Amino acid sequence: MSDELGPGAVTADVVGIGFGPANLALAIALEDRSRTGAVTARFFEKQAEFGWHRGMLIDGATMQVPFLKDLVTPREPTSRFGFLSYLHAKRRMMDFINRKSFFPLRTEFHDYLCWAAEQFADRVDYGSEVVELRPVKDADGVTRSVDVDVRRQGALSTVRTRAVVLASGLEPVLPAGVEAADRVWHSSELLYQAEKAATGEPQAFVVVGAGQSAAEAVGFLHDRFPQAEVHAVFARYGFSVADDSSFANQVFDPVALDQYFDAPPEVKEMLFDYHANTNYSVVDDDLIRDLYDRVYREGLSGTRRLHVHRVSRVRGHSSGADDVRVDIEFLLTGAVTTVRADAVVYATGYRPGDPLALLGDLGGGCLRDERGRLRVGRDYRVQTTEDVKVGIFLQGSTEHSHGISSSLLSNTAVRAGEIAEALEACR
Incomplete structure (x- = not known):
């Protein structure tokens, strides 16, 4: 399939694997940044339609994070994709205000996510499973792009890209x-x-x-x-x-993430253990x-x-x-x-999907720490050997490097903005 595309052909600047809240927030961030330089993105999602923990949308259950920690507001409060914009579009702003709560119903927040996802329907292929990533090497043996093989209704297709963002979610x-x-x-x-x-x-x-x-x-x-x-x-x-006190919640702030990322390994483990009771x-x-x-x-x-x-x-x-x-x-x-x-x-929890399971041969060019975990930069880009120039970004599977907020909604908006900015350098 690589030969059919032609040497050096690129059909999308970035391919997003999975389209839950994390990559939805990324799609929004790329849209918000389109004025500084358009990045073409294509997303592939195994589910037949957008959905987020549908099996636990219990009537009356509320979110554990305030509505201000939506897909965009902590990064760009004026974006048209915020939760308040959703309320306005649904003509339920005053009803929500009169409820006097920062914490939306879970069914309501899910509806907000679906509302946002609908606005990117032209960039998402649902019912599509990414089955393999195949490095594409140039004449010098350097991998500058990758072929993404996708199965949809039994048929295979391929997209070539210079960057991939893995957001395959959590596994029960x-x-x-x-x-x-x-x-x-x-x-x-x-x-x-x-x-x-x-x-x-x-x-x-x-x-x-x-x-x-x-x-x-x-x-x-x-x-x-x-x-x-x-x-x-x-x-x-x-x-x-759960410890949701004001001081403890500061562990999810962007400045805390900066500090955590640069901390010594033993301090990271100490902080993680101290604040595990937030989640x-x-x-x-x-x-x-x-x-x-x-x-x-x-x-x-x-x-x-x-x-x-x-x-x-x-x-x-x-x-x-x-x-x-x-x-x-x-x-x-x-x-x-x-x-x-x-x-x-x-009710025994979840674990992040293994990114190496999808990376295939590309995983051989990814650097690891002393415990075999992927080395990840502050911008969520996997560090690679010199002969791998493809951008590989992770949304999730980064608790060891970025802390407890890695798989939580709390930092989704800010993280998506940081990845979007980094992706512009991969074009």
């Missing part, structure tokens, strides 16, 4: 030895699987995990199936509150209070549906035709309780 994680099945779910599929379960008369669910997704799943199942018991299982004594295995205080109140009220009524298995773990489970039997170990004594459930839900 299940514990070792656990595989998804009809009665074994990851929380990312919660709404879809719950609708299937609703065709019967489920009697019980087990939810494993101590973070926001786990707590939301517990509350959702408890509401959605008023006849069913819900068992929450986690190793802590109770759900821990990992923690729950909003309002939700914790709500779940505790449910347990309290059921204790008063004598009708217990919500069971909290603290300091516990799932030792194993076995699925039958009509149920899944879950063995829950109380870690303080080793006692095991077996719960018969209609499904077990693992």
Whole structure:
């Protein structure tokens, strides 16, 4: 396919792999910068349409970040792609103001993302999976461009570019030895699987995990199936509150990222550990209070549906035709309780997709640190050997270099602007 394109041919300045919030923010940043020099971009997304955590769009659930940390405002408050512009376009500005909250409903923020994505429909190919990146070397053996092979409805096509931006998102994680099945779910599929379960008369669910997704799943199942018991299982004594205090939130500020990037490795690890409770295995205080109140009220009524298995773990489970039997170990004594459930839900988080899996032969020219991780510059460009001139940028998979905000919305707008500026140098 490379020969068909002709030597040195370039059909797009940049190819974006994945089109979730990260590369959507990049598309916006490139559009906002078009006055300083147009960069042609093409994006490829495996999903058939734009979507962001659709399986967890629980009615009434709110965002954990304020609306000002949208796709663009921290970078360019006057951009027409901000959340306030969305509200104005939908004629819901005053309704939102009267709600008196900085935190949009999750379904509302998803609608904002879809609204923004629709404005770039001519630059995105949905239902298209990037299957391979193939270096294109010149007569001197230098890789200055890359062929991106894309599969769509069984057919392969190729785009040649001088830069790629990998934003393939997060992958759901299940514990070792656990595989998804009809009665074994990851929380990312919660709404879809719950609708299937609703065709019967489920009697019980087990939810494993101590973070926001786990707590939301517990509350959702408890509401959605008023006849069913819900068992929450986690190793802590109770759900821990997320630290969203003003000082702690400064760890997500751009200046903090600059400082983190230049810090010694041991200081980076220290900061990451100190502030993990801003995001990992923690729950909003309002939700914790709500779940505790449910347990309290059921204790008063004598009708217990919500069971909290603290300091516990799932030792194993076995699925039958009509149920899944879950063995829950109380870690303080080793006692095991077996719960018969209609499904077990693992809210056990996500991990970044492996960028090396897509880079293929191009990965051989990427530099790594002493722990085998990709070396990434401050502008999110992967550092390469001298014979690789293709720009390779990462949106995600950079926690080791850029800190805790790597996979979060908090820094999306600023990061996209920095990458857009760097891409102009790759033209």
